[in-house]
Amino acid sequence: MIIAQRPFDIFTFPPLLKSCGHLSHVTLGRQLHGAVVVNGYSSDLANNNSLISMYGKCGELECAKKLFDEMSVRSYVSWSALMMGYEKFGMASEVLGLFEQMAGMGMAVDEVTLTTVLTTCSREGMVEKGKEVFENMEERFGVKPGLEHYTCMVDMLGKAGLVEEAEELVMGMELETDRALWNALLAACRVHGKVEVAERVERRFVGQA
Numbered sequence: 578m579i580i581a582q583r584p585f586d587i588f589t590f591p592p593l594l595k596s597c598g599h600l601s602h603v604t605l606g607r608q609l610h611g612a613v614v615v616n617g618y619s620s621d622l623a624n625n626n627s628l629i630s631m632y633g634k635c636g637e638l639e640c641a642k643k644l645f646d647e648m649s650v651r652s653y654v655s656w657s658a659l660m661m662g663y664e665k666f667g668m669a670s671e672v673l674g675l676f677e678q679m680a681g682m683g684m685a686v687d688e689v690t691l692t693t694v695l696t697t698c699s700r701e702g703m704v705e706k707g708k709e710v711f712e713n714m715e716e717r718f719g720v721k722p723g724l725e726h727y728t729c730m731v732d733m734l735g736k737a738g739l740v741e742e743a744e745e746l747v748m749g750m751e752l753e754t755d756r757a758l759w760n761a762l763l764a765a766c767r768v769h770g771k772v773e774v775a776e777r778v779e780r781r782f783v784g785q786a
Contacts, residue, residue: 585616587618590609591623591627594627594628595630595631597609597635598631598634601634601635603637606635613628620649622648622652622655626652626658629659629662630658630661632644633661633665634665636665636666638668641658653684653685656675657687657689657690660676660694661689669697669698669700673694673706676690676694687720688726692729695710695726698729699729699730702736704733704737704739707729707730708730711726711730724752724754727750728761730746731761731762731765734746734765735768736765738765740765740766740769741771741774744762744777744778747762748781759781763778766778
């Protein structure tokens with residue numbers, strides 16, 4: 578049986594680039610970048626966003642930033658993809674700088690972008706900044722905090738030794754909790770010797786299990 582070859586089209590490369598990013602296969606990613614250019618898709622927004630994401634996940638952040646700077650049109654996905662690359666490699670000032678630029682331009686900010694920012698704040702111990710972002714999510718960006726945002730906050734507060742504050746945040750949640758959130762809180766209790774908090778958390782967790 579003869580199978581007709583399907584020609585490349587504008588939708589061919591984004592899923593392939595996504596796979597390269599997940600696998601950190603930058604050599605193949607570069608080859609696909611060349612194919613994007615050769616096939617005339619170098620000005621396509623979706624292909625450029627996929628390239629930025631791929632380079633960011635592979636640690637080629639200069640390439641990602643160069644592509645970003647050269648884009649004539651960007652979407653919030655473009656900004657978020659670059660931010661996620663910076664966050665993955667601990668470049669906090671770059672993450673927050675892009676975030677403030679987005680917010681200052683009045684661009685849409687989604688829950689994924691805010692998770693990236695809160696993860697950065699947690700990793701770098703930027704407690705006040707993290708609180709500021711979290712407390713203004715709904716009013717400033719129209720995003721209601723989700724479970725992943727609460728987990729970031731619990732992790733951040735726990736690392737900073739603010740275990741009771743993390744417990745209070747969890748107890749006041751209107752969302753159903755999960756194991757990851759409770760584990761983050763219990764880990765903070767162990768690190769900081771908060772036995773009473775751990776006992777309360779375990780009773781609450783066992784009651785929900």
